[in-house]
Amino acid sequence: MEKIPAFNPFPAFAAAATDPKHLLPTYQLSEKLHVPAYLEETYWWAYLHPNAVKFFERQWIVNLILWGNFSQLRDAALAEIGDELQGRSLQVACVYGDFTPKVAERLAADATLNVVDVAPVQLENLSRKLGGRSNVFLHHQDSTRLTFEDASFDNVVVFFLLHEQPAGARDRTVAEALRVTRPGGKTIFVDYHRPVASNPFRYIMLPILSSLEPFALDMWRKEIADWAPKGIPVKAVRKETYFGGLYQKVVFER
Numbered sequence: 001m002e003k004i005p006a007f008n009p010f011p012a013f014a015a016a017a018t019d020p021k022h023l024l025p026t027y028q029l030s031e032k033l034h035v036p037a038y039l040e041e042t043y044w045w046a047y048l049h050p051n052a053v054k055f056f057e058r059q060w061i062v063n064l065i066l067w068g069n070f071s072q073l074r075d076a077a078l079a080e081i082g083d084e085l086q087g088r089s090l091q092v093a094c095v096y097g098d099f100t101p102k103v104a105e106r107l108a109a110d111a112t113l114n115v116v117d118v119a120p121v122q123l124e125n126l127s128r129k130l131g132g133r134s135n136v137f138l139h140h141q142d143s144t145r146l147t148f149e150d151a152s153f154d155n156v157v158v159f160f161l162l163h164e165q166p167a168g169a170r171d172r173t174v175a176e177a178l179r180v181t182r183p184g185g186k187t188i189f190v191d192y193h194r195p196v197a198s199n200p201f202r203y204i205m206l207p208i209l210s211s212l213e214p215f216a217l218d219m220w221r222k223e224i225a226d227w228a229p230k231g232i233p234v235k236a237v238r239k240e241t242y243f244g245g246l247y248q249k250v251v252f253e254r
Contacts, residue, residue: 025127027138029120036118036142038166042214053125062097067201069243073190074099076240076249077157080188084108087154091115092143092177093161094122101129103157104136114153116141144172151182151254162224163192163216170218174227178234178252187252194220199244224250 035048046052056062063070074097081089085106094100094117104113116139117123123138130136141147143161156177162170174189181187192209195202209216225237236253 025130025133025136025138027123027127027140029140033118033140033142036169038169038215039118039164043164047119048121050121053121056096057125057129059097066247067243069247070097072242073247073249074102074159076242077159077188077190078102078106080186080249080251081106081155081157085111085113085155087111088152089113089155089157090148090153090177090180092146092156092158092173093117094119094126095159098129099159100126100136104130104133107135111135112137114139114148116143116146118142143176144169146176146180148180150179151185153180154182154185155188156181156185157188157190159190161191162189162227163213163219166215167218170215171227174224175229175232178228178232178254181252181254183233183254185254187254189224189248189250189252191224191248192216192219193241193245193248195243195245199246201244201246205246219248224248225252228252 040048044052046056059070066073077099081103083106085103086108089103089107089111091100091103091113094115100113100115107113113136115123115126115136117126118141120140123140127138143158158173158177162173165173177187177189195205206217223239225239228234234252234254238251238253240249241247242249
């Protein structure tokens with residue numbers, strides 16, 4: 001007997017539900033995982049309050065915060081992964097602006113991008129930005145305690161996260177990012193750096209970072225390579241600076 005299709009009074013909604021463009025990446029929240037105290041106390045105004053997310057999720061604001069350098073720094077990270085991103089990649093922490101969509105655009109047909117964040121509101125925001133990308137997966141995880149297996153990703157990128165973490169958390173984030181990168185892969189960090197003495201932004205940024213981002217000046221005092229654990233073999237470490245030394249890209253080649 002021929003099966004009669006069920007009546008649906010809202011065919012437009014049914015079409016939308018099966019159209020990949022309308023599907024959002026899903027993720028499962030962990031009841032055991034809580035927002036770290038340092039993030040809640042120091043950065044609630046930038047990353048946790050829903051109104052903050054709405055305010056900062058504007059491309060021009062992100063670019064303004066980085067003194068017009070967002071595109072250059074984003075593209076510097078993208079250059080490391082190439083025009084077509086193969087295999088499995090991991091982004092540690094969500095990013096305002098179009099960073100993650102630009103990474104997703106470079107995924108090969110059989111490649112995947114995984115993104116972790118400890119703040120549910122950030123995962124929700126990124127889910128909306130990504131829309132119907134079936135090869136991007138979001139995970140509710142802490143960067144200091146990733147649940148992925150050793151050497152499980154071809155590329156790992158950490159874009160402007162380290163300066164937001166106190167020393168202990170920063171050490172563990174660097175260690176975890178390197179741990180999950182496979183031999184032959186890359187771990188890419190983009191963040192603040194100590195500007196050269198002749199850069200006027202050195203003297204502008206000093207009071208700004210001191211008051212708004214109390215952990216960021218650690219990036220001026222120590223090299224990212226110094227936070228890497230000694231037990232993880234690395235073939236090479238490359239470093240480039242931008243905008244008179246105010247920003248840096250550090251690449252670990254496993």
